[in-house]
Amino acid sequence: MAAGRYLETLQETWGPAMAGIFASGRAVDVVIAVMAIEIGYLIAFRRRRTGSVLRAFLPGVLILLALRVALTGGAWWWVALFLGASFPPHLADLRRRGW
Secondary structure, eight states, rough: EEEEEHHHHHHHHHHHHHHHHHHTTTHHHHHHHHHHHHHHHHOOOOOOOHHHHHHHHHHHHHHHHHHHHHHTTOOHHHHHHHHHHHHHHHHHHHHHHOO
């Protein structure tokens, strides 16, 4: 019973703010920013090749951009464009990994 009450309180307190963050696409912006930091870290400190790091991250970034467009009410064809554009780099990454 206590967990249900906690979730209700959490929903009342943070619900409207979180809904606004997601509806504006800012949540996706934060995830993309964290990914950019991770890309920089892998290239600068882990001595990974830029091409292989970008090839690994590009499909995810494109899918996140499709999510951002969908959350903010963008045109359906932008969502389709970003999703479609994510597939070739995904296949290239799989091929590089030997799949």
